[in-house]
Amino acid sequence: MKSNFEERRQNRKDRYEELADKNRQQSQERYQTARNIGKHIPMGQPILVGHHSERGHRADIKRIDNNMRKSIEHDGKARYYEQKAQTIENDRTIYSDDPEAIQKLRCRLKDLEEYQSSLKAINKLCRSKKLKDEEITKQLADEYGLNASTIHQLLNPTYSYEKRGFQSWRLSNNNANIRRIRERIAQLEKAESEETTEQIVGDVKIVDSVEHNRLQIFFPDKPSVEVRAELKQHGFRWSRQQGCWQRHRSNTATYQSERIIRLYNEGLQ
Incomplete structure (x- = not known):
């Protein structure tokens, strides 16, 4: 249990660091591309309207602008993911699903x-x-x-x-x-005296996972846009690792899961 909790925490941190590195590299590549394009334009050279170079000059300026904007965008994303990774590193919150x-x-x-x-x-x-x-x-x-x-x-x-x-x-x-x-x-x-339970409602499986401290909903296929909106509105998030929609265990989570599953089953009729 302890290793699983720490592993999930470390995996999140590693993923954010990977995304930060990827965006930092893309930012640098875009910036370098913009500089390389600019080298072909003489310093202070205006667009020569009517000249055969006009079309290419305008296209180069547009490409420079686009690459610079993308460079700034990727740089912002890199900083965002770096901050996310740092938050996990410095987080001293005691989570209920931590075995300790x-x-x-x-x-x-x-x-x-x-x-x-x-x-x-x-x-x-x-x-x-x-x-x-x-x-x-x-x-x-x-x-x-x-x-x-x-x-x-x-x-x-x-x-x-x-x-x-x-x-x-x-x-x-x-x-x-x-x-x-x-x-x-x-x-x-x-909660230590409780056990994980699961039930099937139609084609949907509900797992009240004590180990993960999550209420999990497993749909047989991708829910409709309306159902996904309800899930997100009431705190459920898609877990790619678990292959389900889940949120922290609570009476509210149980109530909302039952209501959303009814909505899902009604949509199949």
């Missing part, structure tokens, strides 16, 4: 809980009535590694109604993240 998702989420939860404890401890220290600011400053630097600028901000709130230390919204936001991570862990733990 629960373990990674537990590690993230631990970090968030430790951070929450630190925020509370720092606030208690900043609001202490028994310690002088010099003592508080030293402890914040020595025990929590805070720099002088951060300590100054904590001890000198911007507005008079604010308390010293981290403001309540920071703790509330972190608490919300803790709750969200706990809920995701619970959902994934529940």
Whole structure:
């Protein structure tokens, strides 16, 4: 499972890098073609209207313009695919279909809980009535590694109604993240006890794939334009690798798949 997940991720990255290289090469080729055509036209040479060279001159200018536009277009695509590949490389999102998702989420939860404890401890220290600011400053630097600028901000709130230390919204936001991570862990733990199921409706197969965390629809042939539009509108995407239309598992995905399959079967009648 782990190797399959990482392999799919790496394959996407490799594909984007391949497309970036291909478009970069095409951009360079188009640019070079435009330059080569331009070498045959003397610098500053105007179009000689009525001369036998007029037709060829205009054609060359058109070819130069076309190749330059294509060069710019391919360069833009190369940059786009490079960015896509870089996004995958830097992506730290924990996906539900990652076999190590629960373990990674537990590690993230631990970090968030430790951070929450630190925020509370720092606030208690900043609001202490028994310690002088010099003592508080030293402890914040020595025990929590805070720099002088951060300590100054904590001890000198911007507005008079604010308390010293981290403001309540920071703790509330972190608490919300803790709750969200706990809920995701619970959902994934529940999903671990589920099994992949499949059913046939007419000539269409529906697979509720726990392994891939996808609801998959396998049509016997290419659906009509109307059906494909419905699929795309409701989050289904064609997977060339799996040979099906799919989206992440959910109750909504199940409902929409049943509705779209009815639409498909009605079109066959």
